[in-house]
Amino acid sequence: MSERGSIDRDRIVAAARAILETRGIDSLSMRALAVALDSKPMTIYHYVSGKPELLTLVLTQVAEEIDWTPPTGAPRHRMVEVVMDMFARLSDIPWIVPILSQGIAVGTPALILADRFLSAALEDGCDEQTALSLWRSASWIAQTELIFRASVARRASDETSWHQRLNADDLDDMPVVQSLLPRWGQHSADYDLRAAITWLIDGAPRANSPTTPSAD
Incomplete structure (x- = not known):
């Protein structure tokens, strides 16, 4: 030794x-x-x-x-771009994603992504809790998509997806799933991460958002 x-x-x-x-x-x-x-x-x-x-x-x-790309434009656009930049860079180093998903370690330089996202969220009128919740949710969606794509890439050529093995006749008490089943694979293939992140960010409350009238 x-x-x-x-x-x-x-x-x-x-x-x-x-x-x-x-x-x-x-x-x-x-x-x-x-x-x-x-x-x-x-x-x-x-x-x-x-x-x-x-x-x-x-x-x-x-x-x-990693030479992270500085986001530009309006705050909400910058928030989306930060997440998509993270997704693109981590796609090239998939072995990192299972480490990040454990939540026990993070490379300090990568916190520049959180800083840029949170800065844009605060500028857009989010409070600290909302900004951090958005970052946590958006980054997890991106990481989960990376894990999913990696699992698909490892799948054997003759291995079918779960929805291909289901019998529609067994789903009579789940009519919506039953009706979507023939198109489930195509809808999954058409999943748009950028759109999903955008919907999440656009739907978050801001300080200047109109309040919902009280039922009273």
């Missing part, structure tokens, strides 16, 4: 990233990392406190390499 002095944080992060890129988050552990570095788990703990910190270091490194 190598001595502690032969490794450093940079080598640890590089080895962790290699594991994540090739084998995924479930394969990353201090023991697996020690094997990759020909070291011992306790040696690695001298440089990082645990898996959450390690994931943050990897995500920070990756985020620093």
Whole structure:
């Protein structure tokens, strides 16, 4: 086994990233990392406190390499563009999405996306709670779509979708689903992420929005 002095944080992060890129988050552990570095788990703990910190270091490194596109235009347009830019960039590095979905690590440079989105939301009249709720919802929709598309890409060529395996005769107590079933696949294929994010953002309350008259 190598001595502690032969490794450093940079080598640890590089080895962790290699594991994540090739084998995924479930394969990353201090023991697996020690094997990759020909070291011992306790040696690695001298440089990082645990898996959450390690994931943050990897995500920070990756985020620093991304040239995020600064959004322009009206506030609501900028909010949509921030989410779509995130979606486009993460589409090229799909191994990151399962890490983000766990909610235990985020690369600090990537917070520029949150900052730009929240700034536009506040400028558009959202309060802090609404702005943060919008960012959380919009970013999760985008990440979920990435996970879905990745699962479809991994699907065997002869594997059918769930809606293709259903028998419409078994859905008599679900008339709307029953009627949509023959067109479900096409509607799914036509899903428009940009439109969905736009609807979400446009529907959020603003300080200058007209209030609903009281029933009294």
